[in-house]
Amino acid sequence: MKHRNFHKESEENHLPQNPNVPSEELTIVVGAGLAGLSCAFELAEAGRSVLVLEAAPYVGGRTANWNENGMEVESGFHKFIGYYTLLPELLERAGIDLNEMLFWEKSMETRHPESPEPGVFGLDVIRAPLKTVLGALGNNSYLTPADKASLIPFFAAGFKDYVARPEELDEIPLKEYAERHHVTEQALERILEPLSSGIFFLPPEQYSSYAFFGLFAPGIPRLHKMRIGAFSGGMTDVMCRPLADAIERLGGTVRTSAPVKSLIVEQQTVRGVELESGERLMSANVVVAANIRRSQKLVAEHFSAVSAFRPFFDLEAMPHVTAQFELPAPLLPQDRTTFGPGTQLGSFGEQSRTTFRDKPGRTSIILVDPDALVDLPEEEVWQRTVDSLREIGLEGVDSATDYRIIRGDENFYRLSAGSEKKRPKQVTPIPGLFLAGDYTKQPFLATMEGAVISGQRAARGILKT
Numbered sequence: 001m002k003h004r005n006f007h008k009e010s011e012e013n014h015l016p017q018n019p020n021v022p023s024e025e026l027t028i029v030v031g032a033g034l035a036g037l038s039c040a041f042e043l044a045e046a047g048r049s050v051l052v053l054e055a056a057p058y059v060g061g062r063t064a065n066w067n068e069n070g071m072e073v074e075s076g077f078h079k080f081i082g083y084y085t086l087l088p089e090l091l092e093r094a095g096i097d098l099n100e101m102l103f104w105e106k107s108m109e110t111r112h113p114e115s116p117e118p119g120v121f122g123l124d125v126i127r128a129p130l131k132t133v134l135g136a137l138g139n140n141s142y143l144t145p146a147d148k149a150s151l152i153p154f155f156a157a158g159f160k161d162y163v164a165r166p167e168e169l170d171e172i173p174l175k176e177y178a179e180r181h182h183v184t185e186q187a188l189e190r191i192l193e194p195l196s197s198g199i200f201f202l203p204p205e206q207y208s209s210y211a212f213f214g215l216f217a218p219g220i221p222r223l224h225k226m227r228i229g230a231f232s233g234g235m236t237d238v239m240c241r242p243l244a245d246a247i248e249r250l251g252g253t254v255r256t257s258a259p260v261k262s263l264i265v266e267q268q269t270v271r272g273v274e275l276e277s278g279e280r281l282m283s284a285n286v287v288v289a290a291n292i293r294r295s296q297k298l299v300a301e302h303f304s305a306v307s308a309f310r311p312f313f314d315l316e317a318m319p320h321v322t323a324q325f326e327l328p329a330p331l332l333p334q335d336r337t338t339f340g341p342g343t344q345l346g347s348f349g350e351q352s353r354t355t356f357r358d359k360p361g362r363t364s365i366i367l368v369d370p371d372a373l374v375d376l377p378e379e380e381v382w383q384r385t386v387d388s389l390r391e392i393g394l395e396g397v398d399s400a401t402d403y404r405i406i407r408g409d410e411n412f413y414r415l416s417a418g419s420e421k422k423r424p425k426q427v428t429p430i431p432g433l434f435l436a437g438d439y440t441k442q443p444f445l446a447t448m449e450g451a452v453i454s455g456q457r458a459a460r461g462i463l464k465t
């Protein structure tokens with residue numbers, strides 16, 4: 001169960017490349033995550049021929065759901081942030097109704113083992129921390145007035161540095177930045193930790209300060225758009241499969257269970273791809289929209305000596321680990337985003353009223369410090385999850401009827417200090433080769449919005465040629 005096996009028999013294999021499309025007009029997109037799908041949609045909508053090749057038997061990548069040995073799972077707990085613009089706009093063009101795809105949450109919760117009461121915050125806390133954290137006067141047993149006051153100079157300086165000197169900000173780990181600005185220990189653990197590790201897993205000692213402020217900064221001019229949406233079903237079912245269908249309606253082709261083994265390169269120009277099956281497909285352009293590790297391998301096989309790619313090859317990946325389980329009754333009274341600072345629980349939520357409505361109880365958890373967990377036996381990861389839930393008073397976990405530990409180690413670029421300068425652009429110096437993926441350079445970090453921006457930039461690069 002540890003890593004998904006992409007090479008099993010396809011459940012939904014699609015038609016092969018349309019033999020009527022001459023290869024000199026075709027773009028091949030490797031990977032059907034949101035980056036690959038958004039790129040393919042833009043190209044198909046512009047009247048270009050496009051073929052998407054996806055290794056897994058289903059589309060969606062990190063925004064997917066599937067059946068894992070008899071249990072319905074997802075890649076992990078996902079939230080759709082109201083200030084995203086290009087993702088909703090793309091989905092609307094593809095005919096996907098956001099109001100059917102999402103449930104909007106009204107509040108969020110933070111549970112700490114030593115706090116007598118949970119902190120409950122209005123929705124703005126994720127994307128407008130300055131306003132909301134400081135305005136959270138009702139949570140005094142969770143955070144003292146001194147803790148709150150210590151956050152004021154920290155946020156003020158951080159947003160200023162995010163604009164004025166982003167490269168320098170990216171070199172400073174969040175914990176160090178917080179210490180420099182005299183954030184109290186309790187505010188660091190109870191507020192900054194959930195807003196960092198709770199979202200991108202890494203502990204504050206590693207987490208880039210640029211990534212921290214960069215996640216919230218786009219929300220400041222769009223405060224009126226502050227909402228958090230939970231998916232109304234599995235993400236392949238309600239978002240990515242309908243998006244792939246829209247690409248096919250526009251004349252494109254999406255093939256699943258079609259892992260690409262290597263690029264076909266002639267005279268330093270990318271001319272197509274070879275599949276694991278040995279099939280060779282020629283094209284005018286190839287967009288590598290696989291996850292970071294696979295993309296690095298595909299490009300490095302032919303272009304390891306190209307100096308422009310050196311920072312990209314040095315960009316590190318980080319693992320992610322999630323625990324998902326079913327119960328005879330809901331674990332939590334509401335389906336809302338919950339953080340568990342001071343425990344192994346990053347962010348988590350009950351989903352039996354939103355994403356997995358056919359289950360009486362269903363919880364999904366993103367675990368923090370995945371480097372320490374990714375290679376542990378799953379029973380041990382599960383035990384740590386149970387212990388953490390008990391620590392914050394959620395003993396209901398003892399009645400769990402089934403669980404899965406879903407993890408991967410090659411999907412995310414590492415959001416640690418110093419990574420920003422290594423992220424590659426979508427348009428590469430190699431003729432015929434484009435990159436897409438949340439790890440490529442765009443302002444929305446490792447998010448669904450970021451993946452869409454990257455795909456659209458790659459498509460624009462192709463349309464310009």
Ligand SMILES: Cc1cc2nc3c(=O)[nH]c(=O)nc-3n(C[C@H](O)[C@H](O)[C@H](O)COP(=O)(O)OP(=O)(O)OC[C@H]3O[C@@H](n4cnc5c(N)ncnc54)[C@H](O)[C@@H]3O)c2cc1C
Pocket residue numbers: 030031032033034035036053054055056059060061062063075076077078079080081258259260261289290291294320322366411436437438439445446447448449450451
């Ligand atoms: C647990 C978790 C929680 C998250 N929470 C949020 C959230 O709340 N909000 C948010 O906005 N974002 C969230 N994200 C991040 C978001 O899912 C990603 O940023 C986004 O989905 C990345 O899309 P992508 O297309 O760049 O990459 P991926 O989705 O990783 O797509 C890459 C695709 O390439 C395929 N592939 C790889 N190798 C090959 C090959 N050789 N041949 C063919 N295909 C190949 C893979 O199978 C995959 O389908 C979360 C992610 C995870 C894992």
